[in-house]
Amino acid sequence: MAQVEATTERVIAADAETVFDALADYERTRGKVLPGQFSEYEVREGGDGEGTLVHWKLQATSKRVRDCLLEVTEPTDGQLVEKDRNSSMVTTWTVTPAGEGRSKAVVTTVWNGAGGIGGFFERTFAPKGLARIYDELLSNLATEVEK
Numbered sequence: 001m002a003q004v005e006a007t008t009e010r011v012i013a014a015d016a017e018t019v020f021d022a023l024a025d026y027e028r029t030r031g032k033v034l035p036g037q038f039s040e041y042e043v044r045e046g047g048d049g050e051g052t053l054v055h056w057k058l059q060a061t062s063k064r065v066r067d068c069l070l071e072v073t074e075p076t077d078g079q080l081v082e083k084d085r086n087s088s089m090v091t092t093w094t095v096t097p098a099g100e101g102r103s104k105a106v107v108t109t110v111w112n113g114a115g116g117i118g119g120f121f122e123r124t125f126a127p128k129g130l131a132r133i134y135d136e137l138l139s140n141l142a143t144e145v146e147k
Contacts, residue, residue, distance in 0.1 A: 004113040006127035009106040010138040014145040016103035020078055020095040022145050023105070024049035033140035037133050050074040054082075060129055088112040105141065107134045 012019050022029045027047030034041060039057045046052035052072040059065045068089070070082040080093040089111040098104040109130055113122045 002113050002119065003110055004122060004126055005108065005110045006130035006134070007106065007108040008131045008134040008138060009104060010135070010142060011098050011102055011104050012138070012142045012145060013102055014142075015101055016078060016095045016097045018145050019103045019105055019141070020080075022141060023093050023095065024052075024072075024074070024080055026052045026054050026072070029141075029144060030054070033137055033144055035133055035136040035140065044069075046072070049080065058133075060126065060133070105138055107138065109134070 022033075025048060026043050031041045034056070037059045039059065040055065042055045044053045044055055050073055053069070054072065055067075055069050057065055057067050066089070067086055069085040070091075071085060073081045073083070075081055078095045082091040082093075084090070089109060091107060091109040094106045094108075096104050096106075113119045113126070
């Protein structure tokens with residue numbers, strides 16, 4: 001099994017603290033900015049950053065639905081890590097300043113991919129598909145915080 005990785009980033013016209021706080025707000029903001037590939041969104045514990053337990057289903061393709069139960073930690077300032085209890089998937093959100101009133105949000109997801117021919121296709125196509133999903137999420141987030 002090879003590790004599969006997908007990374008997306010966006011510069012947002014809002015300061016890093018505002019962007020990070022919106023990302024870490026699973027109770028109100030996060031559910032609003034998720035694109036249509038996410039369903040059954042539910043905060044099960046917490047709701048604001050570290051200590052949050054959140055559930056959703058992610059429909060990456062027409063046939064592939066991943067049931068995610070994510071534990072949220074904040075290992076460093078400006079960083080959220082979501083570890084899926086149901087798989088090897090880990091998503092890291094990093095928000096850093098990018099000039100006056102701007103910030104850069106980077107999201108990286110890694111997981112242990114399948115072996116064989118299925119793994120080849122997963123490593124080839126899954127990162128691009130997931131990057132598109134997270135690009136839409138970051139676009140929605142930008143719209144939310146740039147108001």
